[in-house]
Amino acid sequence: MKKIILLLLICQLLVVPVFALDGNEMLRKVDRNLNPESFEMYRKLINIEPNGSKKEFVMYSVKKGRDKIASVFLSPASEKGRSTLRVGENMWLYIPNVGKPIRITSLQSVTGGVFNNSDIMRIDYSAEYNCDKVEDVEKEHILYLKAKTKSVAYDRVKMWVDGKSLLPLKIECFASSGMLIKTLYFKQVKDFGGGVVRPAVIETDSPLYKGYKSIIIFAKVKTKDLPDEVFTLNYMSKVENLR
């Protein structure tokens, strides 16, 4: 009897790493399905207030590898020329008036609204999170993600992934206290050409911002070769030159 219990325990211990491995592999595939290794894109960010009023921002972004992204605001006029850079968990903001990059933190928001800096400067989920557990529910997988370090904006993330396309459908973001911070909804899968097929819209709402909603619309997502030097402080004032 003892041998059977021991055998069952060993089996249980073996099963957990297998799930973890599958979950992390699946997470990497989700990342690659969302965007190529090195690419450019345009995004329109819309903040919608409870009274229905809107604020819109258009930005051009380039991303390389798992953890480098640079963006520049193209409109409105009050924001034009502002650029942001993220390398891993390091983030900077360049304001033309100020004339030099300043460090910002992931919980701040350069645009206001529900999206914070870590949402707007999204790097690969697999660069920030480990998958603890995978649940299969009908035609979907639910990935339970845990932040690799304390410097990640959300301590835990619950990600619903379409079983066929391996694209995210919904993401819930939690603080270390277990409180739900926000929910992201991935909508309107679109073929951008060059093999890039991904949701063209991300919507978010938050119990912390009742009645508010923010939306990101993606356009012209395409592969682009980018040197590493683009993702440096000295280049922040010149990101728009890449367009």
Next chain:
Amino acid sequence: MFFTHLSQSCKCNLKKYTFFLLCFFLIFPAISMCGYAGAEDKPSDAIDLEFEIPEVEKKPYEFRAELKVLETVKGLDEDSLIFRQKYPDGLDDKTLYQTDLDLKVEGSYQAKIAKLYARLKENLSYNDEEAWENYLRTEEVYVSLQPSPSISLDAGKKVLKWGKGYAWNPAAFFSRPKDLDDPDATMEGYYVVSGDLIKSMDSPVKTIALTPVILPISKNINHEWATKKEIVWGGKIYFFTLDTDLDLMFLLGKEVNDCFGFSFSKNISVNFEIHGETAIVLDYVKHITDKQGNLTEKKYDAKDFLFGIRYLTARDTTYILEYYRNGQGYTEDEMKDYFSLIQAGYDDYISSQNMGDLIASRGYGSQSYNKQTVMRDYLYLKVSQKEPFEILYLTPALTCIYNINDKSASIAPQMTYTPITNLELDFKATFLFGKDYTEYGEKINDYKILASVKYYF
């Protein structure tokens, strides 16, 4: 005394003052209502998620402008020494009004690897003392060549802002001093030739960037720097390693003092950043006056330090706190000697109409003593709260500058409101506190109120 003076000033100018404040505060709700009226009041689900984004088409030229209307009210402190230095006969009206109209225009044109950029600022102002004034300033105009993302070369009038401090940048060797009242304001550059060489690596040091600078001095350009022709050399080396920004900078000249500096910044957590800066100015010459107005020179290596933090709370309150040690600054005794000189000059003028000492003190004041951050140790604290009490687009802030040496201070509550895209309303009141013979206690005004409307297009 301050509040008594404030109430007296207000009584004297009650009509103008009330009218001014009424005008400004009426603008807030009026524009706010326009913003809501102009908003598309429909559920978010019905919003057209169009994918064609018109702004993405790139043009070789770009143009941007901002128009600002600024009203300033200054409550003068007729008992302060700087007031007596400037107005020994006093003034009838203890409140000064000034209206400014600022137009800032910037544009660029790109042709292949070359880009031409220019930013001009036009200011038209009207005040009680000098009536209409007008100036046009070229803040920046330069050509930039960028053959590849890792190499660039710029030539022309350009702002080079170095260092990591928010309120002060002692290691910004090629910049003009920041305006402490508005550290984020654009500045005027110097004529330089500078470049960037960037190398990214897959190693513990992830990035190295070299920024060499040449600044020529002649009677036509950069003449503020020295009296004789010379070439000033400088540079900055940036390292990004261990998730930390590190900068080493230097400046070498003949008549211009050699300077060496270092700065760093790092994110400690998702909401906490630290930064620091240090600089040494070799053989710095400080001009010091005694109580009689005799000027002496003191030569020494001036050492500056700055350490600061930026902290964001869960309630969206941002704290910026900085300590600054100004190695070029005056000690408390040196400042007291200067104030004693003004007092003696004023007494002399009142008793015998002799302006000698007052004129001498005015000269010393405009050269150094009356400038911002004139003493040695300061604290800067700015607390800002994003959209408190669910009031959209409103950011109140409180800024405090504390002179540690003489325990005088400036406290400035501020409200910034952006109800409509591209429109910004700003209201700021600055109150100065300090005893006699202290920096903020002897400033020309007791308080200053600024109200501005800025539009970007």
